[in-house]
Amino acid sequence: xxxxxxxxxxxEAISKxxxxxFLTGVSVASGIFILVIxxxxxxxxxxxxxxxxxxxxxxxxxxxxxxxxxxYKGLNPGRQIQYRDADYKQSVQKFxxxxxxxxSTYNYWGAPFSYGKESGSYQYRGVTPEYGRVENLTIVQGxxxxxxxxxxxxxxxxxxxxxxxxxxxxxxxxxxxxxxNGINFKxxxxxxxxxxxxxxxxxxxxLTTVQRAxxxxxxxxxxxxxxxxxxxxxxxxxxxxxxxxxxxxxxxSRNMVAPDDDGGVGVxxxxxxxxxxxxxxxxxxxxxxxxxxxxxxxGVVGVSNIMLIIVKERTKEIGIRKALGASPFSIISxxxxxxxxxxTIAGFVGLLASLLLLEFVGPMVQSEYFQNPxxxxxxxxxxxxxxxxxxxMAGFFPAYRAxxxxxxxxxxxE
Amino acid sequence: MIEIKDLxxxxxxxxxxxxxxxxxxxxxxxxxxxxxxxxSGSGKSTLLNILGILDEADSGNYILDKTPxxxxxxxxxxxxxNKFLGFVFQSFNLINYKTxxxxxxxxxxxxxxxxxxxxxxxxxxLEKVGLGxxxxxxxxxxxxxxxxxxxxxxxxxxxxxxxxxxxxxxxxDTKTSYEVMELIQGINDEGKTILIVTHEPDIAxxxxxxxxxxxxxxxDDKMVEQVRASSYV
Numbered sequence: 217x218x219x220x221x222x223x224x225x226x227x228e229a230i231s232k233x234x235x236x237x238f239l240t241g242v243s244v245a246s247g248i249f250i251l252v253i254x255x256x257x258x259x260x261x262x263x264x265x266x267x268x269x270x271x272x273x274x275x276x277x278x279x280x281x282x283x284x285x286x287x288y289k290g291l292n293p294g295r296q297i298q299y300r301d302a303d304y305k306q307s308v309q310k311f312x313x314x315x316x317x318x319x320s321t322y323n324y325w326g327a328p329f330s331y332g333k334e335s336g337s338y339q340y341r342g343v344t345p346e347y348g349r350v351e352n353l354t355i356v357q358g359x360x361x362x363x364x365x366x367x368x369x370x371x372x373x374x375x376x377x378x379x380x381x382x383x384x385x386x387x388x389x390x391x392x393x394x395x396x397n398g399i400n401f402k403x404x405x406x407x408x409x410x411x412x413x414x415x416x417x418x419x420x421x422x423l424t425t426v427q428r429a430x431x432x433x434x435x436x437x438x439x440x441x442x443x444x445x446x447x448x449x450x451x452x453x454x455x456x457x458x459x460x461x462x463x464x465x466x467x468x469s470r471n472m473v474a475p476d477d478d479g480g481v482g483v484x485x486x487x488x489x490x491x492x493x494x495x496x497x498x499x500x501x502x503x504x505x506x507x508x509x510x511x512x513x514x515g516v517v518g519v520s521n522i523m524l525i526i527v528k529e530r531t532k533e534i535g536i537r538k539a540l541g542a543s544p545f546s547i548i549s550x551x552x553x554x555x556x557x558x559x560t561i562a563g564f565v566g567l568l569a570s571l572l573l574l575e576f577v578g579p580m581v582q583s584e585y586f587q588n589p590x591x592x593x594x595x596x597x598x599x600x601x602x603x604x605x606x607x608x609m610a611g612f613f614p615a616y617r618a619x620x621x622x623x624x625x626x627x628x629x630e
Numbered sequence: 631m632i633e634i635k636d637l638x639x640x641x642x643x644x645x646x647x648x649x650x651x652x653x654x655x656x657x658x659x660x661x662x663x664x665x666x667x668x669x670s671g672s673g674k675s676t677l678l679n680i681l682g683i684l685d686e687a688d689s690g691n692y693i694l695d696k697t698p699x700x701x702x703x704x705x706x707x708x709x710x711x712n713k714f715l716g717f718v719f720q721s722f723n724l725i726n727y728k729t730x731x732x733x734x735x736x737x738x739x740x741x742x743x744x745x746x747x748x749x750x751x752x753x754x755x756l757e758k759v760g761l762g763x764x765x766x767x768x769x770x771x772x773x774x775x776x777x778x779x780x781x782x783x784x785x786x787x788x789x790x791x792x793x794x795x796x797x798x799x800x801x802x803d804t805k806t807s808y809e810v811m812e813l814i815q816g817i818n819d820e821g822k823t824i825l826i827v828t829h830e831p832d833i834a835x836x837x838x839x840x841x842x843x844x845x846x847x848x849x850d851d852k853m854v855e856q857v858r859a860s861s862y863v
Binding site for chain 1 (some may be wrong): 641679682683685704705708709711712713717719723724725727728732736737739740741744745784834
């Protein structure tokens with residue numbers, strides 16, 4: 217029950233022991249501060265590592281064409297398979313409800329690129345708009361290939377940072393005309409790719425433009441798909457394996473490849489390899505939980521230690537109060553009220569400071585392996601409650617012991 | 631006021647036991663000023679602690695103002711200390727972070743008296759011991775004699791039946807000791823029962839009755855002609 221007299225006595229003790237109160241508060245606040253920053257940094261590191269791992273969208277299924285190895289329906293082995301738009305369209309049509317991303321490309325390696333006096337040899341890819349998400353690339357200037365470019369066969373290019381640096385140096389590339397394979401393309405975007413320089417030595421052009429401007433008809437080189445996401449790895453794997461088998465069957469059937477011929481149609485299912493990613497993700501989360509729990513334990517031990525020292529330091533005062541008529545209950549109550557009050561206020565200060573730091577400084581310390589440091593507010597509040605409870609418990613036991621011992625023993629304490 | 635019969639107290643010292651009080655018997659009437667004397671280790675402080683319900687006897691009877699003091703739990707013991715007893719210690723035992731006024735008001739807090747009233751009472755007692763102008767001083771800002779006056783004011787503030795003083799002049803110089811004893815004599819003159827533990831004969835001479843302990847037994851208990859401290863001050 218609220219007792220104003222008791223709170224007056226407590227505030228008097230707190231206000232007249234400013235150094236002790238301040239040091240206790242600083243210890244608790246710094247404990248919470250470090251804990252929240254650590255949890256936030258852990259999350260940032262986890263995000264960074266996940267980002268690094270996801271150079272391309274997670275769980276890509278890539279399809280390429282090859283040479284047949286078996287004769288089939290009167291056709292000789294050794295036939296080079298060439299996919300066409302219709303292969304892509306029918307694949308999408310048949311499996312659309314299972315797919316998250318879908319894209320097709322036409323690839324050309326070693327094409328001459330030039331701008332003014334600068335030139336180089338790079339890869340270009342004719343792409344459909346969703347391919348940007350497949351590659352997980354980041355547009356740093358301008359835009360990516362869009363549906364309008366596709367519909368109007370626009371001669372536009374989104375170039376990698378490597379090409380931009382080589383051809384334009386420090387100058388702005390947007391809106392400039394570059395020559396690719398003898399044809400002028402307008403630069404509409406510059407991208408970076410987590411895959412690094414090799415993948416930034418590319419230009420993405422609208423697939424329809426590449427097919428028409430370079431005389432490729434309706435040819436395509438690769439098909440890319442990702443499946444709709446599931447949280448369970450085994451389920452994701454089973455779904456993707458069924459999809460790749462059905463997709464292979466469809467493409468083999470359309471391109472007259474024997475059902476048992478593995479040469480004509482190649483499919484790489486990265487979901488199989490994603491086990492490593494799922495595992496790494498799990499290990500990272502486990503590691504930071506472990507770090508978090510250890511930090512909480514360290515915080516609890518720290519706060520407990522402070523409370524133990526405070527009660528020990530006040531043993532003689534407890535003896536004096538008991539000699540003057542304080543009951544054991546009033547002694548325990550006084551110490552608990554003080555400790556809970558100080559740890560709660562200080563804890564909130566630490567929590568607020570750490571959240572502000574994460575909010576305002578966090579975005580400034582982004583790097584490849586460290587992204588979006590953040591902490592779940594509920595986790596932070598729970599941690600604070602745990603520390604306050606631990607502080608109260610740590611204060612309770614020595615206070616209980618001090619309240620129980622004979623006053624004469626407490627009075628002798630120095 | 632106080633009846634003691636066959637009081638025994640031992641302390642464990644490792645595997646052995648030290649028998650400090652070996653059967654103490656005496657009574658103290660209301661309004662007496664008694665000096666309990668004895669050399670170091672005679673058991674006088676142990677006796678005072680038992681009388682103050684700060685410690686407990688192993689056996690024997692102790693009746694305080696017709697109330698048997700035996701097998702009390704700490705909550706009841708604290709209530710009795712607050713109601714019946716006032717303490718003055720050799721080392722003052724003031725709470726360092728509290729002002730003189732706060733220290734004197736503290737026993738009243740444990741009596742449940744409201745803040746305004748307890749500070750009024752505390753101020754009255756501070757004025758009584760001549761420290762009305764020092765009410766907002768911290769103990770560290772007071773001399774030894776002033777600290778002991780604050781301790782006496784604190785002991786009196788709850789209007790106890792008995793004032794127990796353990797070597798109240800032990801940490802003071804001679805002149806200040808006499809000043810403190812003059813104050814104690816004045817309080818006794820008003821009718822308060824006071825027990826003083828001392829090993830100083832001149833302090834004992836300022837009391838009305840001297841009880842001498844040796845090796846845990848009373849070897850002398852006599853009324854004396856009281857020397858007035860005012861004659862030295």
